[in-house]
Structure formats: C-alpha cells, structure tokens
Amino acid sequence: MNEWVKEITDWFLETTQLGGYSILLLTIPLAVVQGLFGFFPFATIVMLHLSLLGITNGLFASWIAGTAAGMVVYLMCRYFFADWFHRRWLAKLQKYEKWQKGLDRYGVWAVIFLRTIPIMPNNLISFMSAISNLKLHSYVWSNLVGNLSSIWLFGILSASIVFPGVNLQDLIFSYVLFLLVLGVIFVIRNRILSKKKEGMRS
Numbered sequence: 721m722n723e724w725v726k727e728i729t730d731w732f733l734e735t736t737q738l739g740g741y742s743i744l745l746l747t748i749p750l751a752v753v754q755g756l757f758g759f760f761p762f763a764t765i766v767m768l769h770l771s772l773l774g775i776t777n778g779l780f781a782s783w784i785a786g787t788a789a790g791m792v793v794y795l796m797c798r799y800f801f802a803d804w805f806h807r808r809w810l811a812k813l814q815k816y817e818k819w820q821k822g823l824d825r826y827g828v829w830a831v832i833f834l835r836t837i838p839i840m841p842n843n844l845i846s847f848m849s850a851i852s853n854l855k856l857h858s859y860v861w862s863n864l865v866g867n868l869s870s871i872w873l874f875g876i877l878s879a880s881i882v883f884p885g886v887n888l889q890d891l892i893f894s895y896v897l898f899l900l901v902l903g904v905i906f907v908i909r910n911r912i913l914s915k916k917k918e919g920m921r922s
Contacts (some may be wrong), residue, residue, distance in 0.1 A: 739772075740773070741773075741777075741781060743768075743769070743772055743773070743781065744781055744784060744785060747765050747768065747769065747781070747782075747785045748784070748785045748788050748789065750765055750785075751765055751785040751786060751788065751789035752788070752789045752792050752793065754789065754842075754843070755789040755790065755792065755793040755842060755843045755846060756793060756796070756843060757843075758841050758843050762786060762842055762874070763874050763877075763878060765782060765785055765786075766778070766779075766782045766871060766874045766875060766878050767878045767881065767882055769781040769782045769785070770782075770875065770878055770879060770882045770883070771882050775875065775879050775883065775886070775891070778875070779871055779872065779875040782871045782874070782875070783867055783868055783871045786842070786867040786870065786871055787863055787864055787867045787868075789842075790842065790845075790846050790863045790866075790867055791860070791863055793843055793846040793847070793850075794846045794847075794849055794850050794859055794863070795850075797846060797847045797850035797851070798850035798851075827852075827853075827854050827858055827862070828854070828858050828859075828861055828862040828865075829862075829906055829909075831845060831849055831854070831859065831862035831863065831866050832862050832865050832866040832869060832902065833866075834866070835866030835867060835869060835870040836866065836869040836870060836873065836899070838870070838873075842870070845866075846863075849862070865902070868898075869898070869899070869902070872891075872895045872898065873895065875891065876888055876891055876892055876895060879891065
C-alpha cells in the first residue's frame with residue numbers, strides 16, 4: 721500500500737473511530753482522487769476494504785467506492801473539466817486511440833471490457849466515456865457492471881495477499897460464471913442487432 725495513503729488511512733481511522741461500511745466516508749473520496757489523478761492504484765483501496773471488512777463485505781464496499789468514483793469522474797469530465805482532462809491525458813489518449821474507436825462503436829460493452837481487463841487506467845476509461853457518444857444512462861449501466869467485474873477480479877488477486885491460505889474456489893468459480901453470462905448476453909445482443917440490420921437492408 722502506498723505509504724501516504726496508509727498514513728492518511730491510519731490517521732483518519734484513529735481520529736474518527738470508523739468501523740464497518742462507514743469506512744466508505746474515507747475510501748469514496750480516496751477513490752475519486754485516484755480516479756482524477758491516478759496517484760495510486762485502485763487495488764490499494766480494494767486491499768484496505770478486504771483487510772477491514774473481510775472478503776465479501778470488502779468487495780461490496782470496493783464496488784460502491786469504485787462505482788461512485790467512476791460516476792463522479794465521468795460527470796466532471798463531461799460537464800465541467802473536459803478541456804483540463806484533455807490537456808492532462810492527451811498523450812495517453814493518443815496511445816489508446818484504437819480503444820476510443822472501440823468505445824464509440826460498442827459503447828456499454830467496451831466500457832465493461834476495459835474495466836474487466838486491466839489494460840488502461842480506470843480514470844482514462846471514465847474520461848474516454850465522457851468524450852464518446854455514450855449516453856449517460858448507458859454509462860451508468862456500464863459503470864455498475866464494469867466496476868463489479870473489475871473489483872471481483874481485483875478481489876481474487878488481492879484476497880490471497882490479505883488472507884494467505886484462504887480458499888478462493890467459490891469466488892473464482894462465480895467470477896468465471898459471471899463472465900460467461902456476460903459473454904452470452906453480448907453474443908445474443910449482437911446477433912439480434914445483426915438480424916435487425918439485415919431486415920432493414922432487405
């Protein structure tokens with residue numbers, strides 16, 4: 721865990737005597753800071769939740785924090801600070817140009833995929849969504865599901881560090897099943913859209 725994050729966390733917990741889900745009063749603002757500036761990996765917050773709340777509650781708290789941060793960053797990028805974000809992240813946006821095109825094309829599913837597979841920072845995903853043609857209600861849906869997938873994966877990777885020796889079979893199996901369900905929905909949706917396009921052409 722990043723040293724300064726640990727120091728802030730220890731001071732905050734000691735001062736406020738927070739416990740349980742009230743830890744979100746600290747971790748949601750931290751998640752927003754992470755989403756805006758990327759000073760530390762989001763996995764830091766996931767590990768903090770796991771260590772304080774256990775695996776199930778820790779993952780749920782991480783999902784709440786990640787979803788809230790993703791929403792705040794998206795809204796700030798889209799409606800308030802688009803120019804500032806563009807200047808700050810222009811170089812990285814050029815690096816991920818092909819993903820921006822994919823996001824414009826696949827929308828919700830591109831956001832879910834990008835959050836599931838850690839190939840780019842979460843803050844860039846929120847910003848790219850904000851400047852794409854993705855509508856607000858579509859982003860809300862993709863943010864909820866994408867963060868669930870992302871944090872589920874982080875949880876599997878982090879739980880073995882926080883709780884060495886713990887049996888993660890059920891967590892891994894349920895995650896694989898979740899991905900399979902998403903994959904089936906994606907394939908069915910694409911087939912329906914393809915048939916509609918063919919019907920319109922004919």
